[in-house]
Every structure is written in C-alpha cells, then in structure tokens.
Amino acid sequence: MMADQPPPLEATPLLNEVPLLPHMVNGDSIQQVILVQVNPGETFTITTEDGHVQCIQGPAHVPMMSPNGSMPPIFVPPGYVSQVVEENGVRKVVVLPHSAEFHPSMHPPPPPPPPPHVPHYLHHHHALLPPHPHPVYPPVPGTGEMPPQFIHQHPPPHVFQEQEPRSHGRTNFIQRDERSLKMQEHLKKRLKDRQAGGHPNNKLNSPPSSPQKVVNSSSAMIPNGNGKGQQGAGGALKQKQIGKAKGSPDAEMGEEVISVPMMPFPLSRSRIPPVSDIQARSAVLSWNLPVSSQNGESHRHSPAAFTFEVAISNSGKNGKFKSVYVGEELTITLPDLRPATDYHARVSATSSSIKESISELVSFTTESCEPDCPAAPKLINRTKNSLSLQWKSSNDNGSKISNFLLEWDEGRNGPFKECYYGHMKQYKLTKLTPSTRYSLRLAAKNDIGLSGFSETVTYYTAGIVPPAPSPPVLLEAGVSWMALRWSPPSSWVASDDSLTYSLDMEEEGSGYGFQPQYNGEELSCTLRNLRRSTAYKFRLFAYNSEGKSSPSEVVEHSTKPDRPGPPSKPVVKGKIHSHSVRVTWEPPRDNGGSDIAKYFLEISEAAAGGKWDTIYSGAQREHVCDHLRPGTSYRLRVSCASRGGESQASDVLTVTTSAVPPGPCPAPCLAGKAKPKEISLQWGPPAADGGSEVTEYLLEMASSEQEERRAVYQGPAAEYVVSNLLPGRTYCFWIRAGNRVGFGPHSDKAELSTAPGPPDQCCKPLIACKSATCALVCWESPGCNGAEISEYRLDWGQLEGSMHIIYTGPCQSYEVKGLTPATTYYCRVQAVNVAGVGLFGETSMVTTPASVPAAVAVLHLLEEDQLEISPPSSTCLAIQWEEPCCHGAEITGYNIEYGEKQLVTVGRNPMHVLENLLPDTVYRIRIQAINSFGVGPFSHSMKAKTKPLPPDPPHLECVVFSYQSLKLKWGEGPSRALITNPTQFNLQMEDRFGRFVTVYSGPCHTYKVQRLSESTTYSFRIQAYNDAGEGAFSQVYTFTTTKSPPASLKAPKANQLEENTYEITWEPLQPMKGDSIVYILQLAAGREFDQVYKGAEPWFRLPGLQTNCEYRVRVCAGRHDPLSAQELYGPYSPSTVFCCQGQEQGAPCAEPSAQVRGGPALREERVIAVVLLCGFAVVAILFAVIIQYFVIK
Structure with a gap:
C-alpha cells in the first residue's frame, strides 16, 4: 500500500460521461470488463469491497469486472491521465503518462531506440476460459499477462525494450504515426456513442478485488482477484512468486492491451502461467488451479486433485513441445535453458473426473550472459620458429563477441600468460624454439563478461635432423637372443615429430659387415636366432622427417653360453671308511661353449628319499666326503656349472660306510616317582647306532662321580628298577649301548635323589x-x-x-x-x-612418608611365638604398637613409661622388649611418639604381667620295650592328665635327618611311641613349660626296640611211615634280617606237652608210639642271633591230633572204641579254649578303650 494515494479516477470527465456496454452471459447476467494498464515503475491502487487498498506495481495489466456496469474507483498517479478505448466490442481504461499514448495499431513502423527511462517488459497471450455466473474479480498477474477469462484475438502486442539493444534485431519503442492517431480518435468516438445509448445502471463503482501482497524484488504476487479470497477444496490457494517476462516473440511487435468476452465451458481453462525470476539459464514458472462452473456456481479444486504437465518449446509456438515436468506442484524452476533464447510454455491440468485443461502459451526470453567456451584453436601452419593458429567464434549468448583472449605457457609447461587479445580470429606466434611443445587455450569476451577457456591444446614447432644417439645398452642376453635398449639423443627435445631408429649388427668373424636388424620407433628390441657364446657389434641411427643422424658409437655384446652336459658318474677312490669316503669324477663331454667353472657334489642318504645336500662346490674333480654316519648307505651324484648355467646331475653312485659301536645314549631319567629305597629308570636309544642295530644296554651306578662304578643291569630293555638304595641319598647313573661291534661310550651322568624336601628359606x-x-x-x-x-x-x-x-x-x-x-x-x-x-x-x-606424631592408638603385648628371638618371659616384656600418624614429620623415637614412672626412650621400631623386670609382677605401660616437632600425647595405659620362672626338664625313662613301640615315662605324677596341672611337657624324637620332631605335647607323664622299627635305636628329649614359658630341653636319651618274634606257623601235618612211626612236617620260614630260624616241636599224649625236637629242619620223625593211642603235636619258630646266641620264639601253632593204629588194619586208629572214647574229651577241651580266648579278647578291648580315653586324650 502506498503512503500517498493519488486522487481517484472518478474525477476524470471522460470516464463519467462514457457509459459501459453491458454483456450478456447465459442470457441473464450483465458483465463489464475493464482493463487497466500500469506502466513500468508505477503503482496502480484500487479499493476493494471491504475497504482495503490494493497496490499493483507496473508493468502490469489489471483486468476488472463489474456486474452492473459501474466503474470502481481508480487512483491515478501524478502526471498520468486515463483513457477509455473500445475495440471489437470491449472497453478498456488505459492509464498513461502525458508523454505516452495507447496505440492499437497492429503494424507500426520501426521506431527509434526507446528512451532510457522505459524498462523492458512484455505482454503475453491469454487462454480461453468460460465465464462465471456471478461477478468475480480475477487474479492479477504480475508479469503483464491477461487473466484466463479473456480470449486473445489481436496480433502480438508491442514491447518496450531496455536501453541496450539485443543482438537479434528486435523491434524497439513504438513511435506515434498518423494512422495510430486516427484509430485512437475513432475508438474514442465509438465509446462516446455507446455511452450515450448505454444502460443507466452501468456505473464505474464496482468494488475492486481484495489485495494479497507478497514481497518480491521483481513483481507483486496476486493469487486471487476476489477481495474476499477464493479457496479450493478446503484451503487457500498457494502463493507463488512471479517475475517479469522479457523478449518473447509476442513482445517484439510492441505492446497492446486486449480482452474479449468470456465463453461458457464446462471446465475453465488453466490461466496463463506467469514466469518469474528469469535468469540466463533458468526461470520460475507458476500457475493457479483451474475453476469449474456447475449449476451457475464457480468451484475451485484442491491441488492434490490435479496432475500438471509443463511443456516448453524454443522453436516457435507451432514448434515441437517437450515435456519437462509432471506433478502436483504449482511452481517449478525450468533449468538448463539457453541464454537469450525465446521460449514458449504451456501447462495442462488433468484429473480422474475432469477432462484435460490446457492453458494459453506463455512466452519469455532468457537473459543474456557471457559467451560459451570457444573451441580450441587449430594449427594451420608451423615452422621451426613460428606457429599459425586459427579459431572460430562461439555462441555469443545475446551479446556480440568483441574480443578473443589467447594464452600460452611459453613452452615451459608453467602458468599460462596472455599472448594475444583482439577481435581477430587468427594469430601467429613467432620467435619460437624448434622442436618445442607449446600449450595454448582460448577465451571469448562480450559486453557481459569473459567466457571460460577452451580445452588446452599442444602443438610442436618444426624440428631438425636429430643428433647421433647413444649406443644401445644390453638389457639381457640369452643363449640365442639378446635384448637391447637405447634412449633418444641427449640434446633432442621431444616434439610431435617422432624419431625412428635403425639398429645395425655385425657378427664377429662373419666378414659381412654391419647388417640392419631393426627399424622402428621403439626404444628396445630383441634379436633372436643368434649363436651361443658369440660376440656381436652394434651401432644405432636416429632419423625423422628432416633426415638421418650420424651413427652412434660401436658397442660389442655377446650371447651367453649354453648349459654344459652332465659329468661322468663318480667313482670311489681308495678304501671306504666309517666316517668318510673319497670319490672322483671326469668332466662332461660337452662344456656348452665355455669352461667349467665349478663342480657340485651332492649326497643323499638312501633312506631319506629324494633329499639331496650339496657337500662340495669347487673346480677340483676329487673330494673326500667326511662326517658320514657309520653303517649307512649314501647316494652320490655330480653336476657342473659354467657361464651358460648348471648341468644336469650325473648318474648316482651308492656307497655304504662300515659300522662302529653306537654313540652315547641320553642320560637315564626317572620312570616314575622316586621311592625311599628304589628308583625306576628309563632311557632312550643313542642318537647314532653306529650303523648296526643296538642289541643291549649296560647300566652302571655309583654313589658319587669319584667312586667306583658298578654294573647293575645288562640287557635289551630300556628301563630298569634299581633297588636296595638308601633313602635321602643322591646317586649317579650312566648307560651304555652296544651292538655287534661293541659297547659305545658312557652317557652323561644322571644324578637322581630320593624323597625331595621343601624349599630353602627365602631371602629378605x-x-x-x-x-x-x-x-x-x-x-x-x-x-x-x-x-x-x-x-x-x-x-x-x-x-x-x-x-x-x-x-x-x-x-x-x-x-x-x-x-x-x-x-x-x-x-x-x-x-x-x-x-x-x-x-x-x-x-x-x-x-x-611421616608427619607430626599422633597418639599411639594400639598398644599390645607380644607373645613369645611372635618373636624371632624369644627373650626370658619372666624378666622381660615385649610390647608392640602401631605407628601413629606422623602428620608430615618423621617419627624419630618413642618414650615408654612403665612401673613407677620409669621412662625409657627407644627408636623408631614399633616393638620393644622391656628387660630386667621382676617375675610375676604387673606393670602399667604407656607410650608416646617423638619427632622433630616434639613429643606426642601418651597412649592409653596397658597392664602387662611378667611370667613366673619356667620349670626344669624332668628325667625321661622307658618303662616298656617292644619291637614296634616304646612306652616312656617322666617326672612324678599320675599317668592321666589333670586339668589343674599347669605344667605341660613337650616330647621330641630325632628323625632320620637328625632333626628333633615333637611327638607329644601335653600334661601327661607317660607316652607310648608306636610304629617303630625292630631292633632300632631312637633318641628322645623332653621339655617342660607352663605360663612362665618354655624351659630348657633335657639331655638326649637313647632307647632301642626289641626284635620281633617269628610269626605263628600253621598246624603241622602227621604222616604214618611205619606201624609206630609218624613223620611230622610243617611250612618253613625264611631267615629274618640275618637271623637263622629254629623250630621246637612238642608232643602231648595227655594234657601236658613235652618237647621232642629243636632244630632248623622243618620235619621230624616220631618213633615208638603206642598203638591205638591219641597224640597231639604243635610247633613254634624262633630267631637265632649268631652274635649273641640269643633265641626269640614266637607263638605255637594250632595242635594236630592223630591216632596211632596198627599197620595191618589200614586205619588211623588201632581201635575204633578209642576214637569213640577220645572224641567227647577232645570236644570239651576245645570249648574251654574258645571260652578263654573270647574272654581274653573282651578284656583286651576294654583295656584299650580305657587307655585311649583316659591316658592318650
């Protein structure tokens, strides 16, 4: 909205006196179409029905409708006048400045260039849409196009162009001529006539459309001409930014504001899509939704109900259109357009229920820009010192190309520099270097700017005859071929005139001289079919289009010799030894063209398969193969080598060395866990068997390495158990292997020990x-x-x-x-x-780190077992405390107060032994810490009492001796423990390592040491201790166990030899630890047994027995000590009962009645014996339980 509104158009006399012509729509409605022209740079202001003011910036054409023929109030800017013009039955209100007039002429003469103040704008054609049954205010486009309610019936309108003319020769600003003035007067006269005979209700007071303002740098956006705003299916229409269209074909003929009456259609056509934001290569195209008319009412549809298709053409209105977009959007951007090109666009709308609706064509011209990149310059001529170039113009994109910029790298392959700038299309570079590469590029310039550079091209100046090249170099040589390589001449500069090379060769001693072998542009070649080990001479020529160079230096290269043939089969020279053999061979028949430089002798064991090892490499034809294994078969072969390569191997020679004794075996090792009296050994075979199979092993042993060795085993086995060893001893073992030749050397010493012990004490x-x-x-x-x-x-x-x-x-x-x-x-x-x-x-x-000391928090008394060296507990007290917090200063010592404020100062050790105290006395002890800052507070007091003096050790004696136990007794007192007895005893026995081990600790005065060995001396000592501490140990007492009696024998057997003679036999026993065994045989005819035999034989004959008499015999075994002549007898065997009978009866007893009489008496004796045995067993068990409960525990 403008701040200063111009006076309304109602003050114009022309508009007040000219009546508007009514138009019949569907026979019952009257509509008046008014088209208002707004010039560029000016603002058109109208008032809507609701009192709002709408401002429209020019250039624009504002179509307005009035249902009753009245003119709405129009504000005219200062310096402008309004005119009413009628053409083809349509009235138009044109607002023009005083210096410009409306020209309806369709063919004006070519005008001069427009004034500077008139900007360029165009007017588009309009689509055909059906009228609405009710009066509406259509949308106001911002690009000068007509709304879709009017049909264009006139030639293309004139256009006002910008001050700078186009390069395409478009028509400029329209000048007045006589014909246009006459037509204008004629139109004015016709309007006055129709106004005089018009309807009285047609007044210029119809309400304008309501404004909807959108800020844009180039145009105003008016999506709807109705002051109340029209909506589609449920929502407001989208607003799109619209720009001005320039340079369309319609605008080339000047400018003209045109409108026709609307025609009825079932579906209104899409309105002319406005074009905005026109750039050199893009433009923004937007459009509104179609409006349908049903039952006398207009309807707008939802954008989602339509699919829009945009098609453009740059070959005229009747040219081929190309579809560029299909979708539902109301605004798109047309990319990839050509600069300064006329385009025609149209939009079609389709839906599922409505036929296709196509808009009128909209024409626009893209902006001019800098030229396109030109093509690379072409070479039209060259010499040694110049290059002549020529190029063509590129597309100027709307502005004429004024100059060309040619740049080059000066032949240095560096940055580009300008070498020509002007309007010519050819240029000659002079003062150049021959055979030099030059890179060039080209750009075009117009009044808008400089184009991009063309592709970089490279051209060479003409060359000269190349200099002599360097001689060819041998890359690689073979037996019948050679590969040569050469390089371009050192002073030659690369150009597009390539060099060609010619290689000549002369064979030594051929007499033919140099012959050409290669001709081409390559820098290498391979010569084949040559003779082996032959010298050849070479020279090289280089030539180009200018001529041929001088030859290079003559060089000589030779082919390689061929591989020699295999030598003769090696033969043995002299005697074959166990570890060495001497072989010799002859040279090959064919040496391949060169002398033999080296021979290779290879060896392989016959059992190793195809593995060969080289043992000799040299020029000699004889070699001693040493370090061989005895009794092994070897294969030998020879090959030779010369400059031509290595030959094949000769035939194989097989030799076998003589056998020797086996090598040393690995040291024997343990086969299991070592036992106290035996060690299980095992060993492996020797690494070298000497060429013969190992048949036996010899195991030797000694207590140390200095002592004499003795053989303990000889046989084929690889393991053996050595017995009868002493426990806790270390022994040395050696093993030797033997074959058919003899025994080999000893193995390494193996030191093996029995019963390993715990580790030693760790260091600090x-x-x-x-x-x-x-x-x-x-x-x-x-x-x-x-x-x-x-x-x-x-x-x-x-x-x-x-x-x-x-x-x-x-x-x-x-x-x-x-x-x-x-x-x-x-x-x-x-x-x-x-x-x-x-x-x-x-x-x-x-x-x-330490600090100022605090009070000692923990102070306690140390026990004797907590000290490494136990002080006397009766006169000493060992105290210990936790070091308090030092508070940043190191603690230097402690003050210990005890007794009657006796103070002793100690060091930093948090433990101290208070000595020279009274026994059995209570002391109150407290401690304080000392550092460089002073003495800290005392800790809490602790009461400690010294112990009484410890007791003396008692006298130790053995009261019961046995072969497997000793019952010891000490001191005076009961044998069972008393709870009130404070004295305890510690009994220790010496073990086999000389250490005393505690076997009993308690208050008892007796103890039975069991599980001892017979006839063995044991050492004991005893110590008494109580609350006062541990007393000293007694002297060492020595006691010896007795020998064990022989075991009980089985019942003897009685065999009758004669009528009154029986032979009594029993099982013999083995000698016990060197003591012989004697036997005692007892015979009983009644209740008493009498000894009838004592001796070492396990049998005895009883002669002179009474017939039909029952006898019982039993036997016992005894040990006889040959040194002391003492005998120790074991228990008697069970009795054997037999009855002596006559020989003729053939029965054991003489009379059956004797057996009958003897049977009940024997059974009675057996019952008595069983009862006595059971009673003794019960009593023994009771005594064992009592002793276990009261004495041991």
Missing part, C-alpha cells in the same frame, strides 16, 4: 615405595631342594608379629596397594613346592 625381600599408598615387593628364588617351586606366599602387615598372607602365586614380585601414608609395614616370603612348605625368610620393613 626388597621393598620399593612407588607412592604413599603403593609399594613394590621383589624377592629371589631360594633353593628348591629337588622339587620346582610352585608358588610363593607373601606375608604382609603393619606389625612384624601379626602379618598375613596377601599374595599366593608363581611371580617373584607383587605390587601392594591401598597402604596408609606415614605407616611402617613388614613383609616376608615363603616358598612352596610339592614336597612341602619352606620356612619364612627374613622380615623386611618399609615406611611411608
């Missing part, structure tokens, strides 16, 4: 503080004592006597985290293997 660990809360502990591995160390145990704590295990594993270092600053820590390490756990090592200590 090393501690390094990485930070205030982290420390790294490292330690060394101790002696493993025969078993590999499986893990380490790290004992860690703030107190030396109260450390705990924080790490278990195989590593020899551990990083301790989460420590407390200003705190002392202790650690020690223990090693473990499969045999047991070693002792803890020495204790290491580390202290984190």
Whole structure:
C-alpha cells in the first residue's frame, strides 16, 4: 500500500460521461470488463469491497469486472491521465503518462531506440476460459499477462525494450504515426456513442478485488482477484512468486492491451502461467488451479486433485513441445535453458473426473550472459620458429563477441600468460624454439563478461635432423637372443615429430659387415636366432622427417653360453671308511661353449628319499666326503656349472660306510616317582647306532662321580628298577649301548635323589615405595631342594608379629596397594613346592612418608611365638604398637613409661622388649611418639604381667620295650592328665635327618611311641613349660626296640611211615634280617606237652608210639642271633591230633572204641579254649578303650 494515494479516477470527465456496454452471459447476467494498464515503475491502487487498498506495481495489466456496469474507483498517479478505448466490442481504461499514448495499431513502423527511462517488459497471450455466473474479480498477474477469462484475438502486442539493444534485431519503442492517431480518435468516438445509448445502471463503482501482497524484488504476487479470497477444496490457494517476462516473440511487435468476452465451458481453462525470476539459464514458472462452473456456481479444486504437465518449446509456438515436468506442484524452476533464447510454455491440468485443461502459451526470453567456451584453436601452419593458429567464434549468448583472449605457457609447461587479445580470429606466434611443445587455450569476451577457456591444446614447432644417439645398452642376453635398449639423443627435445631408429649388427668373424636388424620407433628390441657364446657389434641411427643422424658409437655384446652336459658318474677312490669316503669324477663331454667353472657334489642318504645336500662346490674333480654316519648307505651324484648355467646331475653312485659301536645314549631319567629305597629308570636309544642295530644296554651306578662304578643291569630293555638304595641319598647313573661291534661310550651322568624336601628359606625381600599408598615387593628364588617351586606366599602387615598372607602365586614380585601414608609395614616370603612348605625368610620393613606424631592408638603385648628371638618371659616384656600418624614429620623415637614412672626412650621400631623386670609382677605401660616437632600425647595405659620362672626338664625313662613301640615315662605324677596341672611337657624324637620332631605335647607323664622299627635305636628329649614359658630341653636319651618274634606257623601235618612211626612236617620260614630260624616241636599224649625236637629242619620223625593211642603235636619258630646266641620264639601253632593204629588194619586208629572214647574229651577241651580266648579278647578291648580315653586324650 502506498503512503500517498493519488486522487481517484472518478474525477476524470471522460470516464463519467462514457457509459459501459453491458454483456450478456447465459442470457441473464450483465458483465463489464475493464482493463487497466500500469506502466513500468508505477503503482496502480484500487479499493476493494471491504475497504482495503490494493497496490499493483507496473508493468502490469489489471483486468476488472463489474456486474452492473459501474466503474470502481481508480487512483491515478501524478502526471498520468486515463483513457477509455473500445475495440471489437470491449472497453478498456488505459492509464498513461502525458508523454505516452495507447496505440492499437497492429503494424507500426520501426521506431527509434526507446528512451532510457522505459524498462523492458512484455505482454503475453491469454487462454480461453468460460465465464462465471456471478461477478468475480480475477487474479492479477504480475508479469503483464491477461487473466484466463479473456480470449486473445489481436496480433502480438508491442514491447518496450531496455536501453541496450539485443543482438537479434528486435523491434524497439513504438513511435506515434498518423494512422495510430486516427484509430485512437475513432475508438474514442465509438465509446462516446455507446455511452450515450448505454444502460443507466452501468456505473464505474464496482468494488475492486481484495489485495494479497507478497514481497518480491521483481513483481507483486496476486493469487486471487476476489477481495474476499477464493479457496479450493478446503484451503487457500498457494502463493507463488512471479517475475517479469522479457523478449518473447509476442513482445517484439510492441505492446497492446486486449480482452474479449468470456465463453461458457464446462471446465475453465488453466490461466496463463506467469514466469518469474528469469535468469540466463533458468526461470520460475507458476500457475493457479483451474475453476469449474456447475449449476451457475464457480468451484475451485484442491491441488492434490490435479496432475500438471509443463511443456516448453524454443522453436516457435507451432514448434515441437517437450515435456519437462509432471506433478502436483504449482511452481517449478525450468533449468538448463539457453541464454537469450525465446521460449514458449504451456501447462495442462488433468484429473480422474475432469477432462484435460490446457492453458494459453506463455512466452519469455532468457537473459543474456557471457559467451560459451570457444573451441580450441587449430594449427594451420608451423615452422621451426613460428606457429599459425586459427579459431572460430562461439555462441555469443545475446551479446556480440568483441574480443578473443589467447594464452600460452611459453613452452615451459608453467602458468599460462596472455599472448594475444583482439577481435581477430587468427594469430601467429613467432620467435619460437624448434622442436618445442607449446600449450595454448582460448577465451571469448562480450559486453557481459569473459567466457571460460577452451580445452588446452599442444602443438610442436618444426624440428631438425636429430643428433647421433647413444649406443644401445644390453638389457639381457640369452643363449640365442639378446635384448637391447637405447634412449633418444641427449640434446633432442621431444616434439610431435617422432624419431625412428635403425639398429645395425655385425657378427664377429662373419666378414659381412654391419647388417640392419631393426627399424622402428621403439626404444628396445630383441634379436633372436643368434649363436651361443658369440660376440656381436652394434651401432644405432636416429632419423625423422628432416633426415638421418650420424651413427652412434660401436658397442660389442655377446650371447651367453649354453648349459654344459652332465659329468661322468663318480667313482670311489681308495678304501671306504666309517666316517668318510673319497670319490672322483671326469668332466662332461660337452662344456656348452665355455669352461667349467665349478663342480657340485651332492649326497643323499638312501633312506631319506629324494633329499639331496650339496657337500662340495669347487673346480677340483676329487673330494673326500667326511662326517658320514657309520653303517649307512649314501647316494652320490655330480653336476657342473659354467657361464651358460648348471648341468644336469650325473648318474648316482651308492656307497655304504662300515659300522662302529653306537654313540652315547641320553642320560637315564626317572620312570616314575622316586621311592625311599628304589628308583625306576628309563632311557632312550643313542642318537647314532653306529650303523648296526643296538642289541643291549649296560647300566652302571655309583654313589658319587669319584667312586667306583658298578654294573647293575645288562640287557635289551630300556628301563630298569634299581633297588636296595638308601633313602635321602643322591646317586649317579650312566648307560651304555652296544651292538655287534661293541659297547659305545658312557652317557652323561644322571644324578637322581630320593624323597625331595621343601624349599630353602627365602631371602629378605626388597621393598620399593612407588607412592604413599603403593609399594613394590621383589624377592629371589631360594633353593628348591629337588622339587620346582610352585608358588610363593607373601606375608604382609603393619606389625612384624601379626602379618598375613596377601599374595599366593608363581611371580617373584607383587605390587601392594591401598597402604596408609606415614605407616611402617613388614613383609616376608615363603616358598612352596610339592614336597612341602619352606620356612619364612627374613622380615623386611618399609615406611611411608611421616608427619607430626599422633597418639599411639594400639598398644599390645607380644607373645613369645611372635618373636624371632624369644627373650626370658619372666624378666622381660615385649610390647608392640602401631605407628601413629606422623602428620608430615618423621617419627624419630618413642618414650615408654612403665612401673613407677620409669621412662625409657627407644627408636623408631614399633616393638620393644622391656628387660630386667621382676617375675610375676604387673606393670602399667604407656607410650608416646617423638619427632622433630616434639613429643606426642601418651597412649592409653596397658597392664602387662611378667611370667613366673619356667620349670626344669624332668628325667625321661622307658618303662616298656617292644619291637614296634616304646612306652616312656617322666617326672612324678599320675599317668592321666589333670586339668589343674599347669605344667605341660613337650616330647621330641630325632628323625632320620637328625632333626628333633615333637611327638607329644601335653600334661601327661607317660607316652607310648608306636610304629617303630625292630631292633632300632631312637633318641628322645623332653621339655617342660607352663605360663612362665618354655624351659630348657633335657639331655638326649637313647632307647632301642626289641626284635620281633617269628610269626605263628600253621598246624603241622602227621604222616604214618611205619606201624609206630609218624613223620611230622610243617611250612618253613625264611631267615629274618640275618637271623637263622629254629623250630621246637612238642608232643602231648595227655594234657601236658613235652618237647621232642629243636632244630632248623622243618620235619621230624616220631618213633615208638603206642598203638591205638591219641597224640597231639604243635610247633613254634624262633630267631637265632649268631652274635649273641640269643633265641626269640614266637607263638605255637594250632595242635594236630592223630591216632596211632596198627599197620595191618589200614586205619588211623588201632581201635575204633578209642576214637569213640577220645572224641567227647577232645570236644570239651576245645570249648574251654574258645571260652578263654573270647574272654581274653573282651578284656583286651576294654583295656584299650580305657587307655585311649583316659591316658592318650
């Protein structure tokens, strides 16, 4: 809306006195069409029915309708006048400046160029659409086109062009002529006549359309001419930006505002699509929805109900149209257009229920721009020092090409520089270098700008005769061919005039001289069918279109010799030894054209298959093959090599070395776990069997390497169990292998031990503080004592006597985290293997940074087992405390107060032993820390009491000796433990390693040591301890177990030899540990047994027995010590009963009545014996339970 509105058009006398002509629509409606012309740069203002003001910027044609023939109020800008013109039954209101008039002439004369103030615009044709039954205000396009309610019936309108003329010769601004003035007067007269006879209701007061303003740099957007706004199917129409169209074919004939009455159609045609934002290569095309008329009412449809197709043509209105878009959008951008080109566009709308509706053509001309890229310049002539170029013009894109820009690289392959600028289309470059490459490119320029450069072209100046090339170089030579290579002359500059090369060759001694072998442009060639090991001479020529060069230097190259033939089969020279053999061979018959440089002797074991190893390489024809294995078959072959290559191998020679004794075997090793008295050994065969199969092994043993060896096994087996060894001893073993030649050398010594022990004590660990809360502990591995160390145990704590295990594993270092600053820590390490756990090592200590000391929080008394060296507990008290927080200063010591305020100052060690105290006395102890800042507060008081003096060791004696147990007794007191007895005893026995091991600890005064060996001496010592501490150990007491009696024999057997003679036999026993076995045979005819035999034989004959009498016999075995002549007898065997009978009766007893009489008496004796045995067993079990409960426990 403008700020200063011009006076309304109603003040114009011409409009007031000219009546509007009514038009019949469908026979009952009257419409008046008014077309208002708005010039470029001006604004047209109308008032709508609702009182709003609509502003339209020119150039534009505003069509208006009035149902009653009245003229709506029109505001005319200052300096403009309005005219009413009638043409072909249509009235038009034209608003023109005083200096311009409306010219309806269709054929004006060619006018001069337009004034500078008149901008270029055009007027388009209009489509045919049916009229509406009710008066409407159609949309106002912003590009000068007519709305779709009018049909164009006139020639193309004139156009006002811009100040700068087009290059296509379009018509310029229209000048007045006499014919146009006459036609204007005629139109005015006809309007006045129709106004005088018109309808009284036709007034120029119809309401204008309501404005809808859209900001655009080139046009205003008016989507709807109705002041109330028309809508489609459920929504407002889209607004599209519309630009001005220039240079269309319709505008070339001037400008004319044209309108016709509307005609009825079932579906209105699409309105003329306005074109906006016209660029040199693109334009924006927009259109409105079609309006249909049904039952006298107009309807708008939804955009989604239509499919629009846009087609354009650049070959005239009747030319071929090309479809560029199909879719539902109301605005599209036409890309890829040609600059300064006339285009015609149309839009068609289709839907499923309505026939196709096609708009009128809209014409527009794209903007001019810089020219297209020209084609590359062409070479029309060249010399050694000049290049003549010619080129053609490219499309000027609407502005004439004024100049051309030619650039070149000056033959340096560098940046381009200008060499010509002008309007000519040819140019000659002079003062150039012969045979030089030059790169050029071309660009065109018009009044709008400079085009892009053409493609870069390269041209060469004319050349000269090439200089002599360098001689050919041998790339590779074969037996019958040679590959040569050469390079262009060094001073030759590359050009498009390529060089051709000619290669000549002369064979040595042929007498034919140089003969051509190659002619071409390649820089290499391969010559074939040559003789082997022959020298050839070569020379090279280079020539171009200017002529042929001088020859190159003559060079000589030779072919390679051929491979020689195989040598003769090698033969053995001299005797074949066990580890070496001498072979010789003859040279090949064909040496391939060169001397033999080297021979290769290869060897392979017959059992190895096809694997060959080279053992000799040289010029000699004889070689000693050494380092052979005895008794092995070898294959030998020879090949030779010369400059021509390597020959094939000769025939194979097979030789077999003599056998020798086997080599050393691997050291014997354990076949299982070592036992106390035996070791299971196994070993492997020797690495070298000496050429003969190993038949037996010899195992030797010694207690040490210095002692004499003795053989313990000889045989074919590869394992053996060595018995009768002493436990806990280390033995040395050697093994030898033997074959048919003899025994080989001894194997390496194998030292094997029985019963490995726990590891040694670890060394003192090393501690390094990485930070205030982290420390790294490292330690060394101790002696493993025969078993590999499986893990380490790290004992860690703030107190030396109260450390705990924080790490278990195989590593020899551990990083301790989460420590407390200003705190002392202790650690020690223990090693473990499969045999047991070693002792803890020495204790290491580390202290984190310190500060001003605080009160000691924890103070306690140390027990004796927590000290490495136990002080006397009766006169000493060992105390320990936790180091308090140092508060940034190092703690230098502690003050310990005890007794009657006795004060003792100690160092930093958080443990101290108070000495020279009274036994069995209570002390009150407290402690305070000291550092460089002073003494800290005392800790809480702790009461500690010294112990009484420890007891003396008692006297130890053995009260019961047995072959497998010893019952010991000490001191005075009951044998069973008393709860009130505070004294405890610690009984220790010496083991086989000389260490004393505790076997009993408790309050009892007797103890039975069991599971002992017979006739063995054992050492014991005893110690008494109570609350006062542990007393000293007693002297060592020695006691020896007795020998074990022989086992009970089975019942003897009685065999009758004669009538009154019986032979008694029994099973014999083996000697026991060097003691011989004697037997005692007892015979009983009644209740008493009498000894009838004592001796070493396991049988005895009983003569002179009474017939029909029952006898019983039994036997026992005894050990006879040959040194002391003592005998130890075991229990008697069960009795054997037999009855002596006569020989003639053939029965065991003489009288059956004797057996009958003897039967009940025998059964009675057996019952009594069983009862006594059961009673003894019950009593023994009861005694064992009582002893276990009261004595041992």
